[in-house]
Amino acid sequence: MTATASTVADSGTMFRRNLLHMLRYPGLTVFVIGIPVLLLLLFVYVFGGTLGAGLPGGGRGADQEYLAYVVPGILLIGVAGIANGASIGIAQDMTEGIVARFRSMAISRAAVLNGHVLGNTVQGLLCLAIVMGVALLMGLRPAAGVFAWLVLVVFLALVCYSVSWMAVAMGMSSKTVEGASNTPMIFTLLPFLGSGFVPTASMPGWLQWFADAQPFTPFIETTRSLLAGQAPDPRYGSASLIWCAAFIALGYFWSRALYERKSVRS
Amino acid sequence: MTMAITARGLTKRYREQTVLDSVDLDVTAGTVLALLGPNGAGKTTTVHILSTLVRPDAGSATIAGRDLRRDSQGVRGAIGLTGQFAAVDGLLTGEENLRLMADLRHLGPRVGRRRVAELLERFDLTEAARKPLVTYSGGMKRRLDLAMTLVGTPQIVFLDEPTTGLDPRSRQTMWEIVRELLDDGVTIFLTTQYLEEADRVADRVVVLDHGRVVGEGTPSELKARVGTEVLIVTDRDGTVRPEIPIDGTVGGLRDVLAAIDGDESASVSLRAPSLDDVFFALTGSSSSYDDAAPASASAPAFITREES
Numbered sequence: 001m002t003a004t005a006s007t008v009a010d011s012g013t014m015f016r017r018n019l020l021h022m023l024r025y026p027g028l029t030v031f032v033i034g035i036p037v038l039l040l041l042l043f044v045y046v047f048g049g050t051l052g053a054g055l056p057g058g059g060r061g062a063d064q065e066y067l068a069y070v071v072p073g074i075l076l077i078g079v080a081g082i083a084n085g086a087s088i089g090i091a092q093d094m095t096e097g098i099v100a101r102f103r104s105m106a107i108s109r110a111a112v113l114n115g116h117v118l119g120n121t122v123q124g125l126l127c128l129a130i131v132m133g134v135a136l137l138m139g140l141r142p143a144a145g146v147f148a149w150l151v152l153v154v155f156l157a158l159v160c161y162s163v164s165w166m167a168v169a170m171g172m173s174s175k176t177v178e179g180a181s182n183t184p185m186i187f188t189l190l191p192f193l194g195s196g197f198v199p200t201a202s203m204p205g206w207l208q209w210f211a212d213a214q215p216f217t218p219f220i221e222t223t224r225s226l227l228a229g230q231a232p233d234p235r236y237g238s239a240s241l242i243w244c245a246a247f248i249a250l251g252y253f254w255s256r257a258l259y260e261r262k263s264v265r266s
Numbered sequence: 267m268t269m270a271i272t273a274r275g276l277t278k279r280y281r282e283q284t285v286l287d288s289v290d291l292d293v294t295a296g297t298v299l300a301l302l303g304p305n306g307a308g309k310t311t312t313v314h315i316l317s318t319l320v321r322p323d324a325g326s327a328t329i330a331g332r333d334l335r336r337d338s339q340g341v342r343g344a345i346g347l348t349g350q351f352a353a354v355d356g357l358l359t360g361e362e363n364l365r366l367m368a369d370l371r372h373l374g375p376r377v378g379r380r381r382v383a384e385l386l387e388r389f390d391l392t393e394a395a396r397k398p399l400v401t402y403s404g405g406m407k408r409r410l411d412l413a414m415t416l417v418g419t420p421q422i423v424f425l426d427e428p429t430t431g432l433d434p435r436s437r438q439t440m441w442e443i444v445r446e447l448l449d450d451g452v453t454i455f456l457t458t459q460y461l462e463e464a465d466r467v468a469d470r471v472v473v474l475d476h477g478r479v480v481g482e483g484t485p486s487e488l489k490a491r492v493g494t495e496v497l498i499v500t501d502r503d504g505t506v507r508p509e510i511p512i513d514g515t516v517g518g519l520r521d522v523l524a525a526i527d528g529d530e531s532a533s534v535s536l537r538a539p540s541l542d543d544v545f546f547a548l549t550g551s552s553s554s555y556d557d558a559a560p561a562s563a564s565a566p567a568f569i570t571r572e573e574s
Contacts, residue, residue, distance in 0.1 A: 023399070
């Protein structure tokens, strides 16, 4: 078997292992899905009336209007939650005896990491589908057509995948499982410090600068456009793709280096 | 004679402490080598180096004809490792664990399924195959662990303290499996703290102390140095005289007894030699691991009593 073929085969095996873990230990998945759903209900029904009234052109039926505004933000909160799960998952795995066994076997070095990242991407899409389902039940009626939906699914899968790579590297770099659950919290904050919940125009200047520069604003804005059935602003679209590529590259090389270092101790 | 493992000058330091100091090892293919030593002697470090998990600071090794440094992936393909802690996936069932190994060894679905069924049967795990690992006893987990090591039919199997924490029956099963593996031509490298274990299963024994090889030979050569039993003479007032190693023959015992002077009513008893006796015989001082002494000194005598 060639190196590439065995990397693909081993990654597939590890991916199946991660899916089985999610089935056997659904606690983390439920938590990861529960938080964004809870936030959605909270932001729409508790804060929605007031926040919606503050939106440009907001008025009556403000909470429904706010629902449409906040869903992309909540979806990205979901992605951030996935990052958290990915980080905890890999940190926990690295403490297990089974990973020591993997290291003494002739399997592709990237396979364990690939398994986690792919598993988390699937978990992420499941989470986003459920959040979306709840939003539809709450009355959201996206204007997106079939094509926009397809692009949206691919786009969110890519975001999940790239954020998962970063999170896996963060999880690998932390010494304890507790540490691994803290580092990716930064991702959970970013939608709040971006255009997730209120338009960035309403923020103080310095924060507005940060909100426009950080990765989650382009992620959220692209999602928002696609849901509304509009072509995404190319500025946000390209920024999203650049951020995704950067996350994948950085996460991949960082976690590979850490895995290598932890695998063969010098 | 083909060599399964040849190691020269393996050295490992952690900060100031030298864990392994220029260790040479030779293991003939198809035999059992026991690496005997107390806690902290460097046994696990040796196993980890030979199984590519730890990089040595100096020294070289050839394992199954492959160079440890240059072809570590080749080495990994030829070996199987069962460590001190069960390397199993606790969230999967026994069967899924074995399937995972079969998939990672690229056995293909048909061969893989057959191999898994075969190993479940051989390790008496068929009944528990579809149950989650939380329901497994310690002995079952160890058996599963070893079965997972054997999925890829490795040429060399490393067993790091394979009987630690096992009850006598599971220990018995472990030795039966070792014997079966030998019949299949597998080379076995095992570590143990118990002289009695090394004596029972090994073709050659290497004694490790403070990261250095202090003695090596066949179990009988080792016993010739240490004695097969230790005679203990206790005077009537309770004073215990210095222990005397004996060679297990009538003549030897008679000579030793003849040399005992004084109180005819002193009581005598025999015990199997312990790891401490090995160190005393080989290095002239008893094992210097005072902190490890309780576990390693009392356990061997206990095993001997229950198994002989």
